[in-house]
Amino acid sequence: MTAAIDIVDTPGEVPGDVVVTDVATGRPSGLIRRAMRLWRTRVGLGLLVIVVGVAVLGPLFAPHGETEGVGIPNKSHVDGLLFGTDKLGQDVWSRFLLGGRSILLFAIVATALGLLFGVTIGLFCALNRGKLDELLMRSIDIILALPSLLLTLVAITTIGPETWLIIATVALTTTPRIARVTRGAAIVVVERDFVAAAEALGESRFRILRSELLPNVSGPLLVEANLRLTYSIGIVASLAFLGFSTDANGANWGTMIQENRLALAVQPWGVVLPTIAIAVLTISTGLLGDGLARANAGIDRGRSE
């Protein structure tokens, strides 16, 4: 779930050799290389590859169908099944392998949309300071005054948990923070000479946004996007856990935890597997984001020193 507060640590643990050398640019290639020198980034990336692998390739290896009844409900030991049956007598292992797709897909699409809108608004505001900028930033304060999960829940009250609505509201809650971070990073860049030079050369606004501003804010943007992805995964999984998934009978890690909770004492696998999967997924993006944030703080420090 989206926190009202995102704090990135002071870059206390960035090793000295990472900080000073050839750090004149905030371009993502350098940032990623720098982040990869930190153990937390590598561990995060490794875990992420594993979970995404399970979610994407898992369906190919699922021995049974999504809603196929294979035995007596809630049995932890069934011959021929790895992890027993769930409360409807479906194969837990198959549903686990099938249950990651929708969470991952929704979260990635919502974050991508939030990124698209947020970056556009942020860059626009940084380049055209004025009444509209003020208005947009105030609106952002107001959207941020609501917990994102609440906004999504309010929206599905009369319409129901439709795919487009979930993606749209999660994107809506992602946009403001991305816009704010982009604007903050871009405002400094706008003041620099090469932007004035591009303007003097008569380059179009769009070209300046795309080729001059965007590459120079992509460092902090990458960090923020990663943070937003972590929270989007949290919201999408939380919605499914609360019983608001688009496909009520479909395999989904959040839904699995919800529906197998009551049988926890006799058949824990239906809860344990998806809980671990969601935990590892969010921890991996969290570690990755922290590694990127540290590397990015190092770059910023290098620039100012």
Place this chain on the structure above:
Amino acid sequence: MGVAKFIIRRVLFGVATLVIISVLVFLLTQLLGDPAKAILGREAQVKATLLGKRKELGLDRPAVNQYFGWLWDLVRGNPGKSYVNGVRIWSFMGERVTNSLFLVVLAAVVSIPLSLAIGAYSALRRDKTFDGVSSYSSLILAALPEFVIGTFLVLLLSVKVWHLFPAVSNVRGDTRPWNDLKGMVLPSLTLILVVLPYVVRATRASMIEVLESDYVEMARLKGISPRGVLWRHAMPNAIGPTFQVIALSLAYLFGGVVLVEKVFNYPGIGSALIEAIPAHNVPVVQFIAMFIAAVYVLCNLLADVGTILVTPRLRTKLS
């Protein structure tokens, strides 16, 4: 501009925020979909039934009238009646609000001093084992969704590994939260773990800054004990930036109760919200959304005003 003027401006901004949020909540619940259609389901195909239902719910009035009618009633403390059973919302929500408040306050009372202590100690033992452990744990806790933390705690402390606490709250009917303290352990522990990382990190960051300052060095050179330096000299200055995070964490706790109440079947506003949504009980959803938004806005207000009051530097800048 004096402090008083700042507070007045900040309060006005808070009120304006709430008004705009009310528009947003109204738009999303009443205009984006049709509550009458949602309640009737298949019956909505009969035109007369649909129109009758819309009239009954007052949805045949112009949207602007509906909005102002609702807002005015809300301001006067009358959030309307439930669509499901026609009962006045306050008559059954009062108890839910108390239950949620009790849970949140319990969690806050434990988590805030605890996280201040952990954060301060991490700063003192910077880059040592304790700091490393607390840094990685807060990173992991901050990434985990609330219901995952709750589910892990149930597996660990209730159902599978140790059988210490009940997995489900017994708060029902005459049993109020304070009569079921054993059942309160896991829900409040979940909330504590949810906000802990934010306050720990903020305290650590601001404490490191203060510990590196000259006057703390001076206090150390005077021979004051490390503990004295930390609590008497460093903490009062580190608390300023942390205060903001504490107030926001309180707000965040109120957002988090929705999931935590669901995990432990705890009858608070969060579970009321989850029950109201599938029933398309629009007035209840609107009330809870506005209540949580009001708590958010209030906590943000307290955060800003409190930060000004505990930071002399900012106070003088205002006047």
